[in-house]
Amino acid sequence: MSNPRPDGITPSQTVGPYFKYGLTPNGEYEWNDAFTSNLLTPDTSGERIRVEGKVYDGDGAVIPDCMLEIWQADSQGRFSDPQDQRALPNSSFKGFGRCGTDKSGAYAFDTIKPGVVPDADGKPQAPHIVLAVFARGMLLHLYTRIYFDNEAGNANDSVLALVPADRRATLIAKKAGSGNAYTFDVHLQGDNETVFFDV
Amino acid sequence: MTLLYPLQSLAAHPARLSPDYRSTVKRSPQKPLIPMRHTLSELTGPVYGHETVRAHDNDLTIQAKGEPLGERIIVHGHVLDEDGRGVPNTLVELWQANACGRYIHVVDQHPAPLDPNFTGAGRAQTDAQGYYKFTTIKPGAYPWGNHHNAWRPAHIHFSVFGHSFISRLVTQMYFPGDPLFPFDPIFNSVTDEKARARMISSFDLDNTKPEWALCYRFDIVLRGRNATPMETK
Numbered sequence: 001m002s003n004p005r006p007d008g009i010t011p012s013q014t015v016g017p018y019f020k021y022g023l024t025p026n027g028e029y030e031w032n033d034a035f036t037s038n039l040l041t042p043d044t045s046g047e048r049i050r051v052e053g054k055v056y057d058g059d060g061a062v063i064p065d066c067m068l069e070i071w072q073a074d075s076q077g078r079f080s081d082p083q084d085q086r087a088l089p090n091s092s093f094k095g096f097g098r099c100g101t102d103k104s105g106a107y108a109f110d111t112i113k114p115g116v117v118p119d120a121d122g123k124p125q126a127p128h129i130v131l132a133v134f135a136r137g138m139l140l141h142l143y144t145r146i147y148f149d150n151e152a153g154n155a156n157d158s159v160l161a162l163v164p165a166d167r168r169a170t171l172i173a174k175k176a177g178s179g180n181a182y183t184f185d186v187h188l189q190g191d192n193e194t195v196f197f198d199v
Numbered sequence: 200m201t202l203l204y205p206l207q208s209l210a211a212h213p214a215r216l217s218p219d220y221r222s223t224v225k226r227s228p229q230k231p232l233i234p235m236r237h238t239l240s241e242l243t244g245p246v247y248g249h250e251t252v253r254a255h256d257n258d259l260t261i262q263a264k265g266e267p268l269g270e271r272i273i274v275h276g277h278v279l280d281e282d283g284r285g286v287p288n289t290l291v292e293l294w295q296a297n298a299c300g301r302y303i304h305v306v307d308q309h310p311a312p313l314d315p316n317f318t319g320a321g322r323a324q325t326d327a328q329g330y331y332k333f334t335t336i337k338p339g340a341y342p343w344g345n346h347h348n349a350w351r352p353a354h355i356h357f358s359v360f361g362h363s364f365i366s367r368l369v370t371q372m373y374f375p376g377d378p379l380f381p382f383d384p385i386f387n388s389v390t391d392e393k394a395r396a397r398m399i400s401s402f403d404l405d406n407t408k409p410e411w412a413l414c415y416r417f418d419i420v421l422r423g424r425n426a427t428p429m430e431t432k
Contacts, residue, residue: 022294058225096245137222
């Protein structure tokens with residue numbers, strides 16, 4: 001069964017201010033969460049980390065009605081998707097998380113440090129998490145990447161290399177203290193504007 | 200099957216900075232986005248288990264003890280890729296205002312009543328051919344603070360995944376013939392008339408249930424094109 005080729009994709013519209021009860025209820029509304037900000041299951045292998053931060057607008061004000069989604073490989077660099085056809089050990093790690101920001105604009109994901117995934121030429125990329133940002137006032141979500149400081153692979157990463165050197169720091173999550181937490185703030189605009197990718 | 204995601208397809212989307220929708224002014228980047236070649240990180244996406252969608256999650260009229268007030272409607276359609284192929288087993292999430300135009304979200308305090316029997320959230324998974332179906336209540340229009348006498352046309356919010364993390368789409372479904380269309384900066388942020396029309400559902404008399412519910416059809420076209428298209432000669 002074939003359909004006529006559509007004349008284009010369906011345009012994006014903003015997620016708006018009222019998505020919480022439908023997408024990120026988190027116990028505050030009578031609806032269950034399809035996804036949470038905790039990607040860990042008891043059998044997840046790899047280095048457990050927390051990635052946390054705040055989201056800011058162009059005035060430097062926090063955004064309390066933002067939704068963040070992450071997508072990442074497991075600790076072996078495998079995606080939980082049959083389209084990843086490389087011969088790698090199976091894993092129960094799903095790799096997808098969703099989190100709404102709170103009143104202070106803060107979010108946090110509990111996950112693992114992803115493994116190495118090849119780039120478009122088959123060369124290893126530095127460990128990274130893909131992040132999508134949605135909010136009222138955003139007609140189309142934005143994509144960025146979360147890299148990690150102290151990773152030797154960052155110096156040779158072909159995607160980081162596309163980013164002007166003086167803006168690369170916006171993509172690097174910083175180890176916060178001695179624990180397993182990394183800080184990654186998102187600035188939609190302004191002097192510290194986060195690098196977003198045209199994908 | 201390997202899918203490609205041409206950037207040209209993104210031209211259908213609104214400009215992120217659309218000043219008539221005031222909130223975009225401080226929430227859109229001012230520096231250029233960085234182009235990059237897609238890697239596996241972009242070309243793969245989440246797969247959900249059957250536990251994600253429960254039976255009856257797609258019927259918003261039976262979630263409470265009683266029936267919600269308003270006009271019962273069926274909303275259904277086909278989730279397609281850019282080649283017109285159905286996208287099977289993908290997650291479709293929906294949220295909306297009630298018949299009076301009021302959301303249960305605590306921030307929505309405009310003077311219209313809440314309906315104790317209506318939450319306004321639903322979820323479905325497309326079938327093996329890419330079809331989804333919801334039963335719900337037709338949402339009302341509601342005022343907002345963007346400009347003097349600003350009203351949103353009645354709409355249902357949709358969140359859809361598709362084949363990869365970059366086919367992800369959040370959009371709004373509108374109803375045909377809404378008199379508020381010319382005045383809504385969110386709807387008109389999509390500047391191409393044909394693209395705007397793809398956000399408007401069509402009245403579907405054939406699938407209207409006699410004595411029960413009107414039906415609207417809303418097809419959703421996601422990014423994704425076959426790398427090796429079939430010869431069609």
